[in-house]
Amino acid sequence: MRLNPEDYKLDFFKENGFIRKKCKIGKEDFWTLNQEFDTCQDAPDTEYWFDKISSINGLSVREAREKFIKFFEKNGHTPIKPRPVVARWREDLYLTIASIVDFQPHVTSGLVPPPANPLVISQPSIRLEDIDNVGLTIGRHLTTFEMAAHHAFNYPDKKIYWKDETVRYAYEFFTKELKIPGDLLVFKESWWEGGGNAGPCFEVTVGGLELATLVFMMYKVENGKYVELPLKIVDTGYGVERMAWFTQKTPTAFKAIFGDTLDKYRKILGVKEPPEKVLWEAFKAAGRLEPEDPKSVKEFYERISKNTGFSYDEIKSYMELDARLYSLLDHSRTISLMLGDGIVPSNTGEGYLARLVIRRALKQLRFIRDDVSLSDLVELQIKLWGNDFNQLVDNQNYIIDVIIDEEKKFKDTLNRGIKLTLKTLKSGNISLEDLIKFYDSYGIPPEIIADEAKKRGVNIDIPINFYSIIASRHKAPTSVRKIEEKNKLPEDIISWAKEFKSTNLLFHQNPYAKSFIAKLLGNKGKYFILDSTLFYPTGGGQINDLGKVNICDKEYRIVDVEKVNDVVVHVADKEIDTNCEDVYGEIDWIRRYRLMRHHTGTHLLMGALRKVLGDHVWQAGAEKTPEKGRLDITHYKMPSKEELKEIERLANKVIDERRPINHLYMSRTEAEDKYGFRLYQGGVPMTPKIRVIDIENWDTQACFGTHLTNTGEIGGLKITKVEKIQDGIVRFEYVAGTRIPEEMEKQEDKMEEIGKILGSKQGEEIIRVKALKDENNELNNRIKAYRRLWEEQIGNIINTAPIINNVKVAFIEFPENDISYAREFLKKFTNKDEELLLGLLIKNDNKTFIEMAAGEKVKIDLGEISKKISSKLNGSGGGKGSYASLVINKNVNSEDMLNIIKEVL
Secondary structure (H helix, E strand, C coil): CCCCHHHHCCHHHHHCCCEEEECCCCCCEEEECCCCCCCCCECCCCCCCHHHCCCCCCCCHHHHHHHHHHHHHHCCCEECCCCCCECCCCCCCCECCCHHHHHCCCCCCCCCCCCCCCEEEEEEEECCCCHHHCCCCCCCCCCEEEEEEEEEEEECCECCCCHHHHHHHHHHHHHHHCCCCHHHCEEEEEEEEECCEEEEEEEEEECEEEEEEEEEEEEEEECCEEEEEEEEEEEEEEEHHHHHHHHHCCCCHHHHHHCHHHHHHHHHHCCCCCCHHHHHHHHHHHCCCCCCCHHHHHHHHHHHHHHHCCCHHHHHHHHHHHHHHHHHHHHHHHHHHHHHCCCCCCCCHHHHHHHHHHHHHHHHHHHHCCCCCHHHHHHHHHHHHCCCCHHHHHCHHHHHHHHHHHHHHHHHHHHHHHHHHHHHHCCCCCCHHHHHHHHHHHCCCHHHHHHHHHHCCCCCCCCCCHHHHHHHHCCCCCCCCCCCCCCCCCHHHHHHHCCCCCCEEHHHHCCCCCEEEEEEEEEECCEEEECEECCCCCECCECCCCEEEEECCEEEEEEEEEEECCEEEEEECCCCCCCCCEEEEEECHHHHHHHHHHHHHHHHHHHHHHHHHCCCCCEEEEEECCCCEEEEEECCCCCCHHHHHHHHHHHHHHHHCCCEEEEEEEEHHHHHHHHHHHHHCCCCCCCCEEEEEEECCCEEEECCCCCCCEHHHHCCEEEEEEEEEECCEEEEEEEECCHHHHHHHHHHHHHHHHHHHHCCCCCCHHHHHHHHHHHHHHHHHHHHHHHHHHHHHHHHHHHCCCEECCEEEEEEECCCCCHHHHHHHHHHHHHHCCCEEEEEEEEECCEEEEEEEECCCCCCCHHHHHHHHHHHHCEEEEEECCEEEEEECCCCCHHHHHHHHHHHC
């Protein structure tokens, strides 16, 4: 949007003698008291010179935070606690990227009032879009930073304060609290957009460093257009770490932020501090550095070299090594906060972003000193920041366990992945999409691929901002996060239903009611809407009720129930052919009660999972049916047998205790203050009041579903299946109440069938299985012995194989139908002889299955070879690179294949 000059003309500037000037480099307009300034005093238009500016004596990060909060508290702002760095209250964003995120969308849309007005907060925030720049700019870029902010929410009927007061607060804070001379402050005009909102803003800069941004949120962005909001919001952001850097006047922000921990990292990693004059020259030059521009980076090194007397190569070595060290400092703090707030590393969602930061840190560690554990570095961060962020200390064991687990996974995937990527390197240059695929699929950093490629004479261009590209692709869900449910109604019925008033939900008023009387408001074919209903619509992971209704003495079966906003749509088994108003309905009570047991059992199980596995456990999906419940959770490894027993024991203990289950309606703010963001396990309702299901001192969630009134009614809970469905996600299936004996009956039937197959008497199945296992082990040992003998004979044949067009070629008729063994065999022999093309012929039912593999030095694409063979023999199949599989619809021998290969090659 084009800036409107009138938005920036403030009485404050006029009253205090500020003049409006234009930056000679960036061309932005700015306000200042200083007649001599000809730039906006912001990087990269201005080099850093704030070390020459007088201010308060050096503040630590904690002191800067406290000074900010106390200043605004003294000026009528209520301090509020920061939220987690993972935005659990948002369905369109993974991480908390700014303080305003805490209030979007519920407060900023006007749906609910703010927790205080005006307020002050210092919100830890994580932004990964500039992750590649961290380190080189000596502190201008960080992945984690604290955004100290004061916010005011101006309603049409109640103004708090707006632009003039906001700028005045900034001027007073910097001049009176930080003691910065007022004529050195610059207010640069700019524009801000984020989270669907927008507005004009001022960036407050001093001596080359931006210290704050003052946003005046007054628009909503809809379809690319700016719609003025009735609610005008003051949205500010002050850099806590930057204030510490500014007042301490250290050559890098990392020394100001991390203090002695930086020295400890240097000692552990063996990274010596560059000469002081190099650091100070880098400080001055870094303000002008644009890290994504290779030319700018080269000029940065050249300038430091010229002004210090060190060679270009020496400076490049100093700065690159220190940049890796600084990024390790930054990333390990970010990792601590991410894991401390319960993120589980995975290949999706916020877990993907956590893994991205972990693996970039591990990559840096690999290049500096790979015998140091990242967990040791993270532990230092917990010690440093534990008093500021209690969750780091509370969850220290989890954080360290996860880091150790991720380090092991990284090394394992690296070893496997490098071998896989080597095959791709044979085809020549690798694209950006290939690099992203290798990173996503195998976790291989592009620098490691580049090293392997260089050994083979292949050069790969890695984008300077590779990790920033990855992070930007994953910063938010591609669609709004929902529990796995879809409205099955036709579009015309959805549009029709929106015309009706909200349905009175009798199932919330009395979930134990079995029948009801209501009025028919409208019907369209087999779809109809009532003024009240006892039928629960599909939602919250719980499927709909079934039953019947009677309309004018005609009975209809209910086959589906759905919800459109606050209107419940019933689906009958046939068209409604009456206009009567009176309706009598009955739900299938046994089905409903089983659903209630399984739904309440889900909440019960969640509480037990958190008690046993840890506070990081979060719902990743759920489904409740009359037959069973399913709960997917975030967890970094499969639970042990002992843990599963303890989970079941605790759940059933709470059932025996008959704890009350409270069904509450609360304002969103009250509920969040009392229960935290654990409320939103199953999604985030967009309502000012939320329905809360509270199992006393066990589990509390915002939930739409039908529930019991005490845990005793669940009757019992039995976990029937546990599996890891993807990295970082574990699935639990379970049954409750009378479903437990039914499930046990199924298991008894299975045991009886197993007994018949084994020919054993009841109770002797285990003895018979052990005997069969011993027999099987003996047979396997014999097979392995025969295979060793056969492989020795085949080895002699392969050694004398013919050379065809500089390729050693052998085709062997394979004596078994075991494809997995055939592939192991191929891998073994082609790894041993890198110049070998080896094929195995497996004959079965007048067909020949051909498996082919090539050693690393065979510069042939077996995918192309397989196409030519298929064409000649009328076969099917294919492959790529060094492997191919074919099926020929006749018997083919090894001599036939050698002749064909001669023609093909």
